[in-house]
Amino acid sequence: MKILLIFFTFSLISGAVRCVSVTGYSGGSLLVDSGKLWYSYSSKYMAKLHEWRTIINNMKHDQWISEGRFTLFCNEYSGLMIYIRELNIQDAGIYQIGVDGKWAINMALNVEEDSCCNTSKRVMVNIGETATFSCEYSQNHNNNVKIIFKEGNKSIEVIYSTGNKEERFSVSDDRHNQLMTVRITAVTPDDGGVYLCGVWINRESYSYSIINTVHLHVVTKVGVSRVTGHSGGRMMIKCEHPQHKTKPKYICKESDGCSERKNPGVQDEWMENGDVSLYDDTRAGVLMVFFRELKAADAGTYRCGVNVSHYTESFTELQLDVRDDAKYPKTKTESAHLGEEVNITCQIPEEHKVHFCKEDDDHICQNISTSAVTEMSPSSERNEERVFTVSISNVSVRDAGVYWCGAETRDTHLTFISLTTKIQLNLISNGFSMFIIICVCVSLLLIGGFTLTVCKLRHKRGGKALTSDNGTREKNIMVQSSCADSRRDSLTDPGSAQINSHDELPTILSDGLLYTSVSFQKHEESLSEASVTVSKNELYSDYATVSRRMRLN
Numbered sequence: 001m002k003i004l005l006i007f008f009t010f011s012l013i014s015g016a017v018r019c020v021s022v023t024g025y026s027g028g029s030l031l032v033d034s035g036k037l038w039y040s041y042s043s044k045y046m047a048k049l050h051e052w053r054t055i056i057n058n059m060k061h062d063q064w065i066s067e068g069r070f071t072l073f074c075n076e077y078s079g080l081m082i083y084i085r086e087l088n089i090q091d092a093g094i095y096q097i098g099v100d101g102k103w104a105i106n107m108a109l110n111v112e113e114d115s116c117c118n119t120s121k122r123v124m125v126n127i128g129e130t131a132t133f134s135c136e137y138s139q140n141h142n143n144n145v146k147i148i149f150k151e152g153n154k155s156i157e158v159i160y161s162t163g164n165k166e167e168r169f170s171v172s173d174d175r176h177n178q179l180m181t182v183r184i185t186a187v188t189p190d191d192g193g194v195y196l197c198g199v200w201i202n203r204e205s206y207s208y209s210i211i212n213t214v215h216l217h218v219v220t221k222v223g224v225s226r227v228t229g230h231s232g233g234r235m236m237i238k239c240e241h242p243q244h245k246t247k248p249k250y251i252c253k254e255s256d257g258c259s260e261r262k263n264p265g266v267q268d269e270w271m272e273n274g275d276v277s278l279y280d281d282t283r284a285g286v287l288m289v290f291f292r293e294l295k296a297a298d299a300g301t302y303r304c305g306v307n308v309s310h311y312t313e314s315f316t317e318l319q320l321d322v323r324d325d326a327k328y329p330k331t332k333t334e335s336a337h338l339g340e341e342v343n344i345t346c347q348i349p350e351e352h353k354v355h356f357c358k359e360d361d362d363h364i365c366q367n368i369s370t371s372a373v374t375e376m377s378p379s380s381e382r383n384e385e386r387v388f389t390v391s392i393s394n395v396s397v398r399d400a401g402v403y404w405c406g407a408e409t410r411d412t413h414l415t416f417i418s419l420t421t422k423i424q425l426n427l428i429s430n431g432f433s434m435f436i437i438i439c440v441c442v443s444l445l446l447i448g449g450f451t452l453t454v455c456k457l458r459h460k461r462g463g464k465a466l467t468s469d470n471g472t473r474e475k476n477i478m479v480q481s482s483c484a485d486s487r488r489d490s491l492t493d494p495g496s497a498q499i500n501s502h503d504e505l506p507t508i509l510s511d512g513l514l515y516t517s518v519s520f521q522k523h524e525e526s527l528s529e530a531s532v533t534v535s536k537n538e539l540y541s542d543y544a545t546v547s548r549r550m551r552l553n
Contacts, residue, residue: 017096019106022208024087025138026111027118029196029213031149031156032082035206036103038063038074043100046072046082048093055095064154072097073154083156085213087111114138116178117198120213124258127220131184135197135212142175144199147209148182151194161200184216192218192311217311219303224317227409227416229298230328234365234404234419235291239304239316241413245285247306251278254301254317262289270364277364292363294322304414316413328420335426336395344390346405346421354388355408355417358401365404365419400427 024030044065046056056072058065064073071083082097092111098104116136125131137144148160148171160169160182172181184191198211229235241249246267252258264271264278264287271278275295279288287306291298299322305315336342348354357365392399406419 017104017106018205019108020203020206021108021110023110023112024084024091024210025114025117026088028087028116028198029211030082030084030087030109030208031196031211032107032208033075033206034080034082034097034105036080036099036105038078038080039099039102040074042102044072044080044098045100046070046095046097048095049106050093073156075155076157081156082107084109089113117210117212120215122215122217124217124219125184125187127187127189127218129187131187131191131216131218132181133195133197133214133216134179134181135214137178137180137199137210137212139178141199141201141210142178144201146171146173146180147198147200147211149196149209149211151196156196159195182214187218189218189220189308189312192216192309194311215311217313219305219312220314222314222316223412223414224319225411225414225416226319226321227414227418228321228323229291229294229418230420231294231296231322231324233294233329233406235294235320236365236415236417236419237289237291237304237318238415238417239287239289239413240285240415241287241306241314242285244306244308244314246282247308249280249287249304249306251276251287251289251302251304251318254303258303270362272362277362290364296322296324298322318414330421331424332421333424333426335428336392336399337428338395338397340395341391341393342395342425344392344403344405344423344425345387346390346423347387348405348407348420349386352407352409354386354405355419356388356390356403356405357419358403395427397427400425 020032020034022030022032040061040063043059044056045054045058047054055070056065056067058072065071069085071085073081073083075081080097080099084091089111092109095107095109096104097107116138121133123131123133137146145161147158148169149156150159158164160166160171168185170183170185172183173179174181180197182195182197193216195214195216196209196211197214198209200209201207227235227237237251239249239251241247248263250261250263252261262273262276262278264273264280267280267282269279275292275298277290277292279290281288287304289304299320302318302320303315304318305313307313330347334342334344344356346354346356359365388405390405401424403423403425404419405421405423406417409416409418
């Protein structure tokens with residue numbers, strides 16, 4: 001609100017604001033020369049009046065001020081230019097543009113619909129060749145001057161017009177079809193960029209251009225390679241870009257104009273993109289492309305390239321032939337015992353290098369098995385093909401899985417690996433060892449069960465013994481310290497036997513079973529056979545001593 005009040009205050013002070021009228025087309029762009037000076041050390045602004053919306057309010061001294069699709073910049077003649085990209089119907093209205101304390105203009109923008117200007121184009125050309133692209137315009141502008149601009153680094157320069165021509169640039173105007181064709185000969189990497197082509201409309205105090213946008217990409221072809229794969233097999237392609245290790249890399253098919261560029265999206269990590277997996281190795285400057293299963297539709301011409309800059313790139317042309325051969329791919333199964341060695345044979349053409357790899361969980365075959373490869377020796381039995389033997393020693397559980405064998409071809413900038421033989425490696429466990437393991441496990445289970453059962457029985461019997469002992473003591477045995485007195489009262493023989501006992505029986509039993517033994521020793525002076533009589537209230541004995549012993553079972 002404060003900015004708009006400043007606008008109106010400035011208008012009242014300086015008098016009437018000059019108005020300009022311009023017309024653009026939906027989808028196209030508009031470039032307006034205000035006819036006013038830039039004034040480097042003053043603030044610039046742009047606002048849409050009826051919406052009370054400030055678009056640009058810049059207090060700095062930049063030569064290029066951009067907010068979204070709207071840009072104010074200083075041209076080579078120190079004039080203020082207005083640039084609006086990708087117009088739409090909602091952009092129509094009145095705008096005020098000015099320099100604080102210097103000048104202001106109102107710009108009435110009219111936006112029309114026309115199929116001539118609603119799309120931007122992308123053109124690719126090889127370095128050294130001729131770039132050709134066309135721009136359409138409305139039939140309302142058949143007689144207007146045709147013009148070409150190019151976007152630079154915070155600038156827009158005139159490349160071609162009636163009074164300004166460059167040697168390598170030419171324009172032909174087909175007024176019947178409202179089509180202007182631009183040709184750039186002997187293209188260099190510097191020619192890449194954004195071109196603005198259209199018509200120039202000149203007024204007394206200002207001018208503007210209705211333009212289309214063309215993105216010109218300059219590519220350098222560094223070589224051509226040919227490779228053959230087999231339907232159903234696997235294919236690994238390594239594209240080398242040692243001079244651009246960290247630049248984003250891609251592969252695309254020329255039959256569709258390279259419109260669909262496949263790239264990992266991230267660096268130093270395998271990523272899936274459709275039917276291929278890609279890995280951008282920034283340490284080696286290599287893009288690895290893995291076809292997980294070749295098909296006849298994969299045949300064709302590819303570009304394996306790198307984006308050197310936003311509008312320049314370098315690529316190697318790859319011509320891929322996919323053959324449907326009943327001989328390939330081969331499938332075989334190998335078995336090996338744990339800890340032993342396994343020999344795997346594969347067959348490749350004579351002139352190629354052998355490649356042996358293991359398939360991971362993502363079906364990418366890139367790494368040799370972690371077990372040591374102790375031998376890779378050729379056989380000379382065949383003239384056209386060689387048979388290689390790969391020996392894996394000390395086989396472990398991690399060695400089981402799917403392996404692939406094939407031929408590796410090295411070219412100037414590419415390496416091709418065609419995998420044609422699939423090997424399934426299974427592990428066989430040692431029978432005796434397994435029997436021992438099973439026996440040990442069963443024995444441990446039996447011992448554990450037996451121990452548990454005994455513990456439960458002991459606990460149960462211990463509880464019963466405690467109950468029984470308490471009842472017996474109450475009913476049958478009354479052993480007291482006065483046993484000797486009872487004996488003296490009942491027996492008149494002064495040398496009769498005596499009973500020695502503890503004052504009382506134990507009342508707390510241990511976890512084991514208690515047994516009591518009683519030993520009798522005959523008195524030397526007894527004339528008859530010694531005897532022991534136990535009644536309810538009295539105990540008689542002809543033995544000299546009676547001793548009781550307890551033991552824990």
